Amino acid sequence: GAVVSQHPSWVICKSGTSVKIECRSLDFQATTMFWYRQFPKKSLMLMATSNEGSKATYEQGVEKDKFLINHASLTLSTLTVTSAHPEDSSFYICSAPEVGQFYEQYFGPGTRLTVT
Amino acid sequence: AQTVTQSQPEMSVQEAETVTLSCTYDTSENNYYLFWYKQPPSRQMILVIRQEAYKQQNATENRFSVNFQKAAKSFSLKISDSQLGDTAMYFCAFMTFHAGGTSYGKLTFGQGTILTVHP
Numbered sequence: 420g421a422v423v424s425q426h427p428s429w430v431i432c433k434s435g436t437s438v439k440i441e442c443r444s445l446d447f448q449a450t451t452m453f454w455y456r457q458f459p460k461k462s463l464m465l466m467a468t469s470n471e472g473s474k475a476t477y478e479q480g481v482e483k484d485k486f487l488i489n490h491a492s493l494t495l496s497t498l499t500v501t502s503a504h505p506e507d508s509s510f511y512i513c514s515a516p517e518v519g520q521f522y523e524q525y526f527g528p529g530t531r532l533t534v535t
Numbered sequence: 536a537q538t539v540t541q542s543q544p545e546m547s548v549q550e551a552e553t554v555t556l557s558c559t560y561d562t563s564e565n566n567y568y569l570f571w572y573k574q575p576p577s578r579q580m581i582l583v584i585r586q587e588a589y590k591q592q593n594a595t596e597n598r599f600s601v602n603f604q605k606a607a608k609s610f611s612l613k614i615s616d617s618q619l620g621d622t623a624m625y626f627c628a629f630m631t632f633h634a635g636g637t638s639y640g641k642l643t644f645g646q647g648t649i650l651t652v653h654p
Contacts, residue, residue: 436556445569451640453640453641453642457578460624460647460649461646461647462644462645462646462647463580463626463642463644464644465642465643466642468640508577512578512580514580514642516640518545521630521639521640522568522585522587524582524640524642526579526580526581528577528578528579529565529579
């Protein structure tokens with residue numbers, strides 16, 4: 420099956436700094452990618468939809484100025500957590516469907532962010 | 536808006552036995568997809584099974600099968616001959632079928648059920 424990678428797999432940053440998380444579709448093109456946030460033993464909450472070549476759409480309650488999303492190519496979306504605070508510590512997961520096949524989504528392995 | 540409810544936070548089963556995980560959902564749409572995903576301790580999300588709402592036949596994948604009751608908006612997962620590797624958190628998820636809408640491609644997840652398979 421198709422593969423989605425995330426980098427880094429884990430990151431520790433200091434409060435007030437920014438951190439970038441990459442999501443790549445390795446063997447297929449993805450015009451749309453989705454970003455989720457997950458707390459331990461909790462469900463995945465959709466944060467935003469990343470659209471190649473256009474602005475991301477954010478779910479209600481998600482601060483678009485804090486969670487910057489850029490989808491600059493057909494295989495790469497980035498999530499930048501700006502001015503990170505300890506409450507931003509979480510597990511971030513991306514998913515990507517092949518073009519025209521939204522029912523078949525491939526998940527990245529996730530990125531664990533810890534803000535100290 | 537769609538909602539997905541998993542009322543069993545934790546379940547346990549003995550190896551080789553059968554277990555059923557429950558899921559109910561609420562939607563006003565007639566066509567949609569339903570999924571069961573598995574998240575093992577590695578936290579990699581793995582698709583277990585997918586059901587298209589317009590199909591009356593219940594989906595099956597080897598030891599995994601679903602009981603899809605559209606009128607009751609129920610979508611349970613049965614795991615037969617449970618194996619230690621089935622230990623994971625299981626999520627039921629909903630996706631709208633209609634292309635082009637604002638919800639297209641978005642997955643709505645239930646709260647999850649932690650399943651432990653005991654030897």
